[in-house]
Amino acid sequence: MSSALESLWSKLEAAAPQANSLTYLPFSSAGSAKLLAGLRRPANDPPERLLLLHLPRQIARQLRPTDRHQGLRLEPVADQLDRNAAFVSLVLTDLALRDIFSALCTDIIAAVAPVAEPATQLRAMLTRLERWQEMFSLFNPEGLSLMARQGLFGELWTMRWLITEGSTAPTTVLAAWAGPDHHPQDFRFAKAALEVKTTTGNARSLHIASLQQLDAVLTGPLFLLHLPMLLATTDAETLPALVADLMTRFASDGTASAENFSLRLQTAGYFASQATLYQQEAWQVREARLLAVSGDDFPYLRASTLHPAITAATYELEAVALEPWRCPLPTLFTLIS
Structure with missing residues (x-):
């Protein structure tokens, strides 16, 4: 669905509307609600992407303009063609957040589209927006730290390893990926849990972050995967390249899987708009050491x-x-499997 939104915004941008004009295209499968992709081009600023919800004027006008949401502005906009109607407009004000905005709008459409009653449509839109505030707060203009990049690379490498070496279904691996949610273990399957630890250079110790991380009593069968890695080698892979590889695998498994993977990456702090920040750094996994955290003697x-x-x-x-x-x-x- 996000690709459909992107297509509508791209069409509007290519049309080059007049300064300060509002143009929009309806989202064809929006259900009962009237939802539209909009574009506004301020006189001296880049064009603004909008998600518009068409409502009776008296309902839309109950909303007061607000920009308290990071990178967003929410405001009512008059419908010049219908004096009895208006739009509730969600405006992207920070271009660095375009990939999150597309996912947010897709989620809002899914929540609002089936709702028939206009006042309830507005409440559903505002509720979804509140839920997404934590996602927007994860965006760091400087990108992920080195340790965060290394850890994310290890988790994504493990995802591909489970799919290719373990013949595990991509949807099963994606559903089990708990790292972005800060669970004690990085992967939680129905019958087992897996924690991934990466080391680079001369590091010889694995950092255990909590008392729960290696507690098999809480998880059932628990495994620890140690990935010794080399930074910037000739056979290395960048983080964006690994993301692209996995995105292709999930796309072949279904559009929903690819979109879900994109959302999970954003929860982990990885945003497609920042991929260029990570292009000069590459890793190579030397080997995968799988350890069984079982029995009373594991340390x-x-x-x-x-x-x-x-x-x-x-x-x-x-x-x-x-x-x-x-x-x-x-x-x-x-x-x-």
């Missing part, structure tokens, strides 16, 4: 054995010392 801190006064902790595990718990890859694959 991790157990919350159940600690003093009740200890409510949180982080710690380091020596990677080489975990070799006794290394397990064959099919041990994991058979549980998740």
Whole structure:
């Protein structure tokens, strides 16, 4: 659906409307609600993309103009062709957020389109907008930090590894990806959980971020995947290239999967508009070391054995010392496929 919106906005931009004019095209499958893609070209500024909801004038005019939403402005706009109607206009004011705006508008359309009653349509639109505020707050003009990029690369590499080496369905892998939601483990399947740890250079320790991260009592079968990586090697891959590869795989699995993957990336702090920031940096995974976090002898801190006064902790595990718990890859694959 977001691709359909992009197509409408592109048509409006190509038409080069007069300064300060509002042009729009209806979204053909908008259901009961009248939703439109709009474009306004201020006199001395870049064109503004809008999502318009057409409502009776008395309902639309209840809305007061506001720009308290990051990168957005919400305002009523008169319908010059119908004095009894008006638009509620959601305007993108920060061009760096174009990819998020497209996803936001797609989500709003899905929520509002089936609603028949105009006042309820407006409430549904505002409710969806509130839910998206956290997503917009994740946008950092400087992009992801080095550690965040390394961690995300490891999770995305693991997704492809599970699809190609583990013959796991792309939709299953995508549904299990919990890293963007800050769950203790990066992947949570129906019958197993998987935590991914990356190291680069001479680093020999794996950072365990919480008492829950390696607690198999909470997850059932739990695995730790260690990915030793090299930065900027001849056979390396950039983060945008890895994203593009996975996007192709999800697109072949269905449009909804590709759009869902794009949303999950944004939740992780990766935005397509910032891909050029990451083009000069590449990694190569040297090997995948799968460890079974099982039995009473695996070296991790157990919350159940600690003093009740200890409510949180982080710690380091020596990677080489975990070799006794290394397990064959099919041990994991058979549980998740």
